Amino acid sequence: MAFEYPFTTHKGTKTHQPSLIVGLGLAGMMGLGEAPAISYYNITVDEMIASLDSKRAMIERYALTDPERFWHFLHHLIPGQNFLTAALDIAGWDLFAQMQRKPLYKLLGLDWENIPLTDYTIGIDTAENMVAKVNAHPWPVYKIKVGGNDDIDKLRAMRAATAAPFRIDANEGWTFDDARRLLPELKLLGVQLVEQPLNRAEMDAMKDLKALSPLPLYADESCVTEHDVKKCADGFDGINIKLTKCGGITPALRMIKEARQLGLKVMMGSMNESNIGSAAIANMLPLLDEVDADGPLLLQGDITEGLTYTNGIIQLSGRNGLGVRFKSAKS
Numbered sequence: 291m292a293f294e295y296p297f298t299t300h301k302g303t304k305t306h307q308p309s310l311i312v313g314l315g316l317a318g319m320m321g322l323g324e325a326p327a328i329s330y331y332n333i334t335v336d337e338m339i340a341s342l343d344s345k346r347a348m349i350e351r352y353a354l355t356d357p358e359r360f361w362h363f364l365h366h367l368i369p370g371q372n373f374l375t376a377a378l379d380i381a382g383w384d385l386f387a388q389m390q391r392k393p394l395y396k397l398l399g400l401d402w403e404n405i406p407l408t409d410y411t412i413g414i415d416t417a418e419n420m421v422a423k424v425n426a427h428p429w430p431v432y433k434i435k436v437g438g439n440d441d442i443d444k445l446r447a448m449r450a451a452t453a454a455p456f457r458i459d460a461n462e463g464w465t466f467d468d469a470r471r472l473l474p475e476l477k478l479l480g481v482q483l484v485e486q487p488l489n490r491a492e493m494d495a496m497k498d499l500k501a502l503s504p505l506p507l508y509a510d511e512s513c514v515t516e517h518d519v520k521k522c523a524d525g526f527d528g529i530n531i532k533l534t535k536c537g538g539i540t541p542a543l544r545m546i547k548e549a550r551q552l553g554l555k556v557m558m559g560s561m562n563e564s565n566i567g568s569a570a571i572a573n574m575l576p577l578l579d580e581v582d583a584d585g586p587l588l589l590q591g592d593i594t595e596g597l598t599y600t601n602g603i604i605q606l607s608g609r610n611g612l613g614v615r616f617k618s619a620k621s
Contacts, residue, residue, distance in 0.1 A: 291564060292590045295423065298414040300437030300463035301330050307562055308335045310374070311593075312342070314381040316354070321385025322594070322614060324567040325377035325534050338374045349378070357383045361540035372515065372537040379538025380570045384611040391610055394573040398543075405575045407602035408583045409433040409457055411560075417447040424451045430602040431455045431482070433582055437463025442472065445479050457580070459485040462511055466495045470502065477504045483580070485530055486510040496525030508557055508580075516541045519548045528555030528579065533570055534563070546577050560585045565594040569612040572597055572604045593617060 296305050309326040327335045342349075345367055354360055360382040364375045387397040395402060410429040412420050414437060424432065434445065434456050445456065458481050464472070469487040476484065483506040488495055490512040500507055506527040513522050513529040515536050522529055529549055531542050542558070549556050557580035558571050564586060571583040586592050587599055596614030598605040607613035 291562075291592070293562070293588055294590050295413065295415075295419075295588075297562065297588065299435045299459070300414070300461040303413075304329075309564065309567075310335045310338045310377055311564075311566060312377045312381050314349075314354070314378070314385045316385060316389070319385060319388045319611075321381040321383070321388065321611060322566045323377035323379065323381030323384065323538075323570075324563050325373040326561050326563055326567070328373075328534070328561060331373070331535070333373045338371070338377070341368055341371055341374055342378075354382060354386055354389075357386045358540050360386075361538060365537070373534050376534045376536070376538035379540050380533065380567070380612070383539050383570070384614075388611040393606060393608070393610055394570075394612055395576065395606070398573070400574075400576040402606075403576060405603070406578055406581045407431055408581050408599070408604055409602070410584050410587060411435065411459075411582065412448070414438065417444045420444055421447050421451045424448050427587070428452070429454060431457065433457045433459055433584075436460050442475055442479075445476070445481075449479050453480075456481045457483050457485070457582075459510070460487045462486055462489045464488060466492070466499060469499055473499075473503050473505055481505060483508055483528070486512060493521065493525050500525050500527065506555065508555070510559065513545075516545045516548065519545050519554070520552065523552040523554060526554065528557055530557040530559040530582070532559050532561055533567065534561050539570060539574070542574070543577075546574075555579045557581060558583070562588055564589065564592045565596050565614045566612065568604075569596050569606070569614045572606060573612060575604065 292306050312323045314321040327333050361379045387394045409431045411433040412423050414435045464487045485508045508528040508530050509522040509526040510530040559582040562585045568583045568585045594614045596607045
């Protein structure tokens with residue numbers, strides 16, 4: 291999948307992103323799941339396909355009666371492979387919801403209310419180009435990637451172009467002194483929250499930063515799986531859950547529950563997935579405080595459809611399961 295613009299974060303630049311799409315079929319129904327290949331996690335589509343092929347027969351024989359039990363089966367069948375597990379788990383939920391003739395959010399017992407707006411992400415670029423992207427994509431809230439010496443200058447330039455709130459994602463790109471200096475200025479610039487200002491190893495420093503921060507701080511790289519949620523409670527105000535990294539919808543539901551018990555806010559984030567992975571996020575919107583599910587907006591095209599984006603509002607298709615399908619499929 292190709293991006294509309296080169297996508298740059300503190301971790302690097304990419305113009306394309308390979309993604310694994312899996313399908314689980316039964317009785318004419320097809321559940322879809324997705325896992326993008328992320329270089330800094332050393333995950334490739336070829337490796338995921340090889341693992342899938344080696345276990346395909348056992349997966350095909352599995353009797354899907356409960357998506358949570360299916361996740362546990364996968365967790366033991368392909369241990370440590372969260373990306374592949376996530377794709378299969380999402381497909382399992384999609385298929386099971388279709389079997390129950392319900393949209394996924396209804397299967398989860400959710401009402402379509404209190405839906406947060408999704409942001410639109412602006413990658414690191416020159417100030418001129420970042421402003422041009424804002425002007426080309428008017429949106430009610432922006433997520434802005436940072437991590438350089440001129441972050442504030444770029445944000446000031448964008449602030450002159452829009453009154454929309456900003457969310458800042460440093461992707462571990464700041465030092466403690468950077469963050470302490472920048473946070474008060476960010477508040478003055480209309481920033482709502484900051485994701486992962488420090489390296490994931492600096493948990494003690496995060497506790498100190500949280501104590502002095504005028505803005506909510508959200509964990510991203512510090513909160514990969516459900517085992518990380520409790521560790522983040524002292525150093526962050528919230529967590530950003532990525533379905534691909536944590537292993538799918540099943541563990542994400544447990545992470546949300548634990549975060550609420552710990553008094554943490556919950557955001558769910560994109561890894562630039564297509565409609566498939568983004569629909570998995572969208573069906574969980576009633577559970578979230580914030581969401582970054584703009585993957586389809588950042589891509590040049592998509593082989594699937596099912597989500598509609600209107601001024602930050604995500605609307606589902608109304609179909610059962612995730613509500614997505616391949617574009618070549620008939621209504």
